[in-house]
Amino acid sequence: MDRTYVKSGKVMTSSALIARRQAAVARGVAFSLPIVIREARGAVVYDVEGRRFIDFAGGIGVLNVGHTHPKVVAAIKAQAERLTHACFMVATYESYVELAERLNQLVPGAWPKKTVLFNSGAEAVENAVKIARAATGRPAVLVFEHAFHGRTIFGLTLTGKVNPYKVGFGPFASEVYRLPYPYCFRCPRHTGEGKCCQAEASNFLSQLATLVDPTALAAVVIEPVLGEGGFIPAPPEFLRMLVDWCREHGVIFIADEVQTGFGRTGTMFAMEHAGVAADLTVLAKSLGGGLPISAVTGRQEIMDAPAPGGLGGTFAGNPVACAAALAALDVFEEERLVERARMIGATVREHFLSWKATYPWIGDVRGVGAMQALEIVIPNQSKAPDQKRTSLVQKLALERGLLTLTAGTWGNVIRTLMPLTISDSELAEGLEILGSALKSASAL
Ligand SMILES: Cc1ncc(COP(=O)(O)O)c(C=O)c1O
Structure with missing residues (x-):
């Protein structure tokens, strides 16, 4: 099928449309891949010139159920014909309530829960902190190095990476404290046996006492696996110790599962x-099956701390986005995507480990499930990050038909965020392209 985009008799090219973008759109919104997408289905994307790409980027982790999943599209159409907006602060509609009920059931924690919906990850993170402050009457928030929690001023305050996110946007909010994240690959005390993480956690927590009075701390906000920070999993021992510490000190434990959530x-x-189980869980990205929606779900008594009128937003929990989210949740169950993520992850990891054994500049292979990453370094230089070779791998992969994303504080990590609906043959095709890009990049 010819998939080129013809408008007013002219074939559109990616470069022409990117030139229009650059003339019309503020440059602050950067882009990683110089293509213009026309349509997509499952894990396959077509650009305006009709070129086909396997998608390992998933719109930054939004498309766990795949692009334009027929069930999600049907739900969007059906809802759009009935009601596109009402504002949940004006009147009630069922899809919002139903989504809250579903999330209350789904999110870990054997206690009564409530949910509130928003539009973006940053908005949900900010509101989780508002809720924690209202519930505790305390001001301070603890976050971690390399974290990413969004682009609003408060989201940026919580975010660890300075360049490019924070440059020029200060002053930031007060009462935010930061500890190191357990980054095993770069931890001088890492032994690989798990015990070191426990020691590290207690080391971090004793550092905390020198930063902030725990009785002033409303919440700890953590990504269980760092997303933008480079797909770094927090060791389970570390998370358990942190949760215990929070419970002991009356601090609310907030899990930012924006990128890690929904099967990834x-x-x-x-x-x-x-x-x-977190006291409050922040959700976004793949919640909406491609539509913008986010949520905070948590313990009922904490969620009910803000007074009526304290939470909300004109578009928050839009009925079409709720319908898409409900359909996406059905797809998760029907297509057993959580299980599928484990199979995808095992295949990806096997390839990544064989490449690590081949190329001395692949410093680390890490990840959980289908959230896998390669960290690229300069060999024999104390793990110095190699952003140049990482960009080259991404560029070569794109030229050969694969969309990838980088991550990490130094931009030297290749990460996998493919739709979990990707077929075995598409996955094999994507990995073959990535393998050939790595091979060519080894000649750098
Ligand atoms: C862990 C995490 N939290 C929050 C955000 C912010 O989400 P949004 O871009 O929807 O505001 C992101 C986005 O990448 C994220 O990965």
């Missing part, structure tokens, strides 16, 4: 690998 790591939520 081979469990519905990444915190399940550590057997912990």
